[in-house]
Amino acid sequence: MTTAAALRADAPASTTSVYTGAEFLDSIQDGREIYIYGERVKNVTEHPAFRNSARMVARWYDRFHEKKDQIGVLTDTGSGQLTHPFFLGSRTAEDLIRGRDAIADLQKVAFGWMGRSPDYKAAFLGTLGANSGFYGEYAGNAKKWYARTQERLDFWNHAIVNPPIDRDRAIEDVRDVFMHVEKETDAGLIVSGAKVVATGSALTHYNFIAHYGIPIKDKSFALIFTAPMDAKGVKLIARSSYEFTAAATGSPFDYPLSSRFDENDSILVFDKVLVPWENVFVYGDVDKINQFFPASGFIPRFTLHGVTRLAVKLDFIAGLFSMAVEATGSKDFRGVQTAVGEVIAWRNLFHGIADAMVKSPIAWQGTEGYNLPNLNYGLAYRVFAPMAYPRIKELIERHVASGLIYLPSSSADLESDAIRPYLDRFVRGSNGYAAIDRIKLLKLLWDAVGSEFGGRHELYERNYAGNYENLRVETLMAATATGDLGAMQDFVRNCMSDYDVSGWTAKDLVNPDDINLVSRGLVQG
Structure with missing residues (x-):
C-alpha cells in the first residue's frame, strides 16, 4: 500500500460528543488567517466584526443540547449518542421529516436568518455513508468523515464557484486565479487558487471545495476536498462587516439583525496549501468532478x-x-x-x-x-x-x-x-x-x-x-x-387523439354535421 493510500484508509474519526456553545467558541480560536479592514483578525470570537455572529452559532449548538431529546436521533456509528438527524442518511419519509423538523427547530435561534447554519453542509455530509462508493479509492475518507461529523456536528461550509474573472475563457486558461493542484506529494496535494463566495466561513471548522460551473477538462482542476480553516496557507479576505458597522454607528436596538446575524461573505484563498490525502474525496477524475452535483445527493x-x-x-x-x-x-x-x-x-x-x-x-x-x-x-x-x-x-x-x-x-x-x-x-x-x-x-x-x-x-x-x-x-x-415532461406531452396527445380534421374520432362523441353552418353551406361569403 502506498503512503497516500495508507493515509486515505486512516481518515479521521471521532467519538467525541456534539459541541456545546462554549466548546464551539473555543474550537474556532485556532489562529485562522482572516483579514478585514486591512488587518489580520487575532481572535474571531472577540473581533467586533464577528463576535456576536459567532455567539449566535454557539446558541445553535446550545439549542441542540436543550432539544436533543426531542429532535435528536441515535448515531449509526454505535456510539449511543444523539445527533442531528439530517447528518444521517435517510431510508424512510419519517427520517426526512425528522431531519426537516430539526432544521426548522434550530433555525428558530436565528429567526430564519442563518443561511449557513451548522446543519447546512449536512446536506452533503449526510450522503457520505449511503453514497461512499461514488468516491472510489477515497470511499474510506467519505465513510470516516460521515462518522466523525455526525458525532461532533462539525461546522462545515463550502466554496464551489470560481471567482467572476475571465468568464469568457476556458477554466484551464485562468490558472493564476482558479483553484488547482500544483503538485502531488506523499502527504497530500499542494493546492493554490481562490473560490467564492465563502459565506460564513470565518466561523466554520472546515471548508468544502468542489466545482460548480462549466465542465472541467484538465485533471489538475478536478478535485473535491475539505480543509480546516486553520490550515497553513488558507486565507479569508472578508467583505465589510455589517455587525461591525452596526456596533460602530448604532446599537442592538437600532440594528437587531445586523448586529448578530451577519454571515460574512469572504474570498477564500489557498496559497500552496497541503491537503492531506485523508481530506480528499475526488482527484484527477474529470468525469466524476463534472458528475458530482447530480450524483452526490447534495x-x-x-x-x-x-x-x-x-x-x-x-x-x-x-x-x-x-x-x-x-x-x-x-x-x-x-x-x-x-x-x-x-x-x-x-x-x-x-x-x-x-x-x-x-x-x-x-x-x-x-x-x-x-x-x-x-x-x-x-x-x-x-x-x-x-x-x-x-x-x-x-x-x-x-x-x-x-x-x-x-x-x-x-x-x-x-x-x-x-x-x-x-x-x-x-x-x-x-x-x-x-x-x-x-x-x-x-x-x-x-x-x-x-x-x-x-x-x-x-x-x-x-x-x-x-x-x-x-x-x-x-x-x-x-x-x-x-419522463415527467414526456408524460405531460402524452397527456396532450391523448386530448388531441379524440379529433382530427374531419371531426371527432372518439366513438362516444357526436359530430356537429347536423347543425354546422359551414358544412351545410349556409355561411355566405
Whole structure:
C-alpha cells in the first residue's frame, strides 16, 4: 500500500460528543488567517466584526443540547449518542421529516436568518455513508468523515464557484486565479487558487471545495476536498462587516439583525496549501468532478435545507409585517390586508414545498435502501424563492412606506431629555403602540429589508440556488430525464387523439354535421 493510500484508509474519526456553545467558541480560536479592514483578525470570537455572529452559532449548538431529546436521533456509528438527524442518511419519509423538523427547530435561534447554519453542509455530509462508493479509492475518507461529523456536528461550509474573472475563457486558461493542484506529494496535494463566495466561513471548522460551473477538462482542476480553516496557507479576505458597522454607528436596538446575524461573505484563498490525502474525496477524475452535483445527493438535500430555512424566515417576516401595519394604523385597509395575505401565502407555499419534499421521497438508485427528498418540489422552490423574496420586500416597502424611515437616528435619541417628549408625542404608533415600541418594531423591519444587511439578504435569496437561467433549465432537464415532461406531452396527445380534421374520432362523441353552418353551406361569403 502506498503512503497516500495508507493515509486515505486512516481518515479521521471521532467519538467525541456534539459541541456545546462554549466548546464551539473555543474550537474556532485556532489562529485562522482572516483579514478585514486591512488587518489580520487575532481572535474571531472577540473581533467586533464577528463576535456576536459567532455567539449566535454557539446558541445553535446550545439549542441542540436543550432539544436533543426531542429532535435528536441515535448515531449509526454505535456510539449511543444523539445527533442531528439530517447528518444521517435517510431510508424512510419519517427520517426526512425528522431531519426537516430539526432544521426548522434550530433555525428558530436565528429567526430564519442563518443561511449557513451548522446543519447546512449536512446536506452533503449526510450522503457520505449511503453514497461512499461514488468516491472510489477515497470511499474510506467519505465513510470516516460521515462518522466523525455526525458525532461532533462539525461546522462545515463550502466554496464551489470560481471567482467572476475571465468568464469568457476556458477554466484551464485562468490558472493564476482558479483553484488547482500544483503538485502531488506523499502527504497530500499542494493546492493554490481562490473560490467564492465563502459565506460564513470565518466561523466554520472546515471548508468544502468542489466545482460548480462549466465542465472541467484538465485533471489538475478536478478535485473535491475539505480543509480546516486553520490550515497553513488558507486565507479569508472578508467583505465589510455589517455587525461591525452596526456596533460602530448604532446599537442592538437600532440594528437587531445586523448586529448578530451577519454571515460574512469572504474570498477564500489557498496559497500552496497541503491537503492531506485523508481530506480528499475526488482527484484527477474529470468525469466524476463534472458528475458530482447530480450524483452526490447534495442537490435535493441542500434544497430541503434551503426551503425549510426560508419558510421559518417567512414565519418571522409575515409576523413582523403584520405588526408593522398594526403599529402604523393601516392594518384594516383592504389593500394592506391583501399584501399581508400574500406574504402569508408565500410563507405557506414554502412550508408546503418542504412538506412535499419529505413526505414523497424518491428512492436513491445505486444505494442500499436510501432515499432523497423529492427534487421535483425542490426545483419549484429554487424557481419561486427568487421571485417571492423581492416581491415580499416590495409589498413591505409599498404598504409600510415612510413608516420605515419615520424614525429617530439612534436609540440615543430616546435617552435625550431634550427630544424624548417630542418622540413620545409625534412618533407614537397606532393601536396602543407607545413611541418606543413603534420605533423598536420598525427599526427591526428596516434592518430586515432596508439596511445593507437587508439588501444583502435579498441578493442572497435571489441567487441562493443558482442563476436565473440555470434554475429553469435544470427544472426542464429534470422533467425530461424523469419522463415527467414526456408524460405531460402524452397527456396532450391523448386530448388531441379524440379529433382530427374531419371531426371527432372518439366513438362516444357526436359530430356537429347536423347543425354546422359551414358544412351545410349556409355561411355566405
